[in-house]
Amino acid sequence: MKLLLVDNSNTRTKFALSDPDGSITATFWTPTSSIEPDVLAQKLSHLDFDAAVICSVVPDKRGMIEAYLSVRGPLHRITHESPLNLAIDYPKPPSIGADRLANAVGVVARHGAPAIVIDFGTAVTFDIVSKKPAYVGGVIAPGLGAMSDYLGRKTALLPQIELAEPESAIGKSTAGAMQAGAVIGYRGLVREIIAAIRSELGGQVKTIATGGDAGLIASGVAEIDTVDRDLTLAGIDRIGRRAFG
Ligand SMILES: Nc1ncnc2c1ncn2[C@@H]1O[C@H](COP(=O)(O)OP(=O)(O)O)[C@@H](O)[C@H]1O
Ligand SMILES: CC(C)(COP(=O)(O)O)[C@@H](O)C(=O)NCCC(=O)O
Numbered sequence: 001m002k003l004l005l006v007d008n009s010n011t012r013t014k015f016a017l018s019d020p021d022g023s024i025t026a027t028f029w030t031p032t033s034s035i036e037p038d039v040l041a042q043k044l045s046h047l048d049f050d051a052a053v054i055c056s057v058v059p060d061k062r063g064m065i066e067a068y069l070s071v072r073g074p075l076h077r078i079t080h081e082s083p084l085n086l087a088i089d090y091p092k093p094p095s096i097g098a099d100r101l102a103n104a105v106g107v108v109a110r111h112g113a114p115a116i117v118i119d120f121g122t123a124v125t126f127d128i129v130s131k132k133p134a135y136v137g138g139v140i141a142p143g144l145g146a147m148s149d150y151l152g153r154k155t156a157l158l159p160q161i162e163l164a165e166p167e168s169a170i171g172k173s174t175a176g177a178m179q180a181g182a183v184i185g186y187r188g189l190v191r192e193i194i195a196a197i198r199s200e201l202g203g204q205v206k207t208i209a210t211g212g213d214a215g216l217i218a219s220g221v222a223e224i225d226t227v228d229r230d231l232t233l234a235g236i237d238r239i240g241r242r243a244f245g
């Protein structure tokens with residue numbers, strides 16, 4: 001069966017088609033803030049799929065997307081009750097963001113357990129899957145974009161900067177100094193959190209990164225083993241295939 005996969009996150013909403021063997025084709029995205037009924041019809045009406053799977057952490061937009069998709073065919077919404085094939089060892093499973101559950105399922109399928117998934121999106125989320133495999137919890141911190149946008153908005157003299165590798169740690173301009181603060185500082189945050197998780201978990205654990213800022217940050221963090229851009233979509237696909245299987 002051909003699936004339409006939807007990752008409705010806070011900055012970007014990603015769409016993809018996946019073939020019966022789970023291979024992901026034709027990915028595209030739209031800013032989440034731009035989603036309206038007419039935009040959905042324009043972006044999705046020409047696509048051919050048998051069923052759709054939605055993973056959403058933006059309830060208002062989820063309502064619009066589900067209203068459109070439900071007239072196109074069967075629809076599965078990812079929750080903690082979806083067929084995750086993963087135990088949830090966590091006090092309040094309904095409170096876990098659906099994208100974090102998809103990341104946990106995706107990492108087990110593509111990289112094995114135990115694992116740490118780091119998703120560099122609007123927020124940066126760390127999700128930990130034990131050897132069992134079970135979802136055991138994680139960490140939420142401000143995303144890289146949130147950290148740098150904040151200075152541009154809350155100060156009189158600092159500009160909005162492009163998030164890019166700084167030329168040097170010692171900035172030679174306002175923008176250069178801000179890039180060093182954002183990118184180098186962010187890598188420090190990530191390393192420290194990985195070290196704390198690893199010492200609490202014990203043993204060997206793979207660390208896989210995904211999300212819009214993964215490439216930029218992971219390139220300077222040796223503790224990150226792999227960047228897997230389609231990890232969330234891969235998890236959404238796995239869950240959807242089980243739900244419709
Ligand atoms: N073309 C792009 N448009 C928007 N953000 C981008 C783009 N390329 C990289 N990014 C970075 O990706 C981040 C958003 O990551 P993403 O994984 O899409 O977030 P979310 O899953 O929360 O919607 C932004 O903060 C930005 O720094
Ligand atoms: C932590 C998140 C904001 C991350 O969203 P994103 O950055 O991917 O847009 C999202 O997973 C969420 O709203 N979670 C609910 C709270 C929780 O997971 O504990």
Ligand SMILES: [K+]
Nearest residue numbers: 009099119121
């Ligand atoms: K996300």
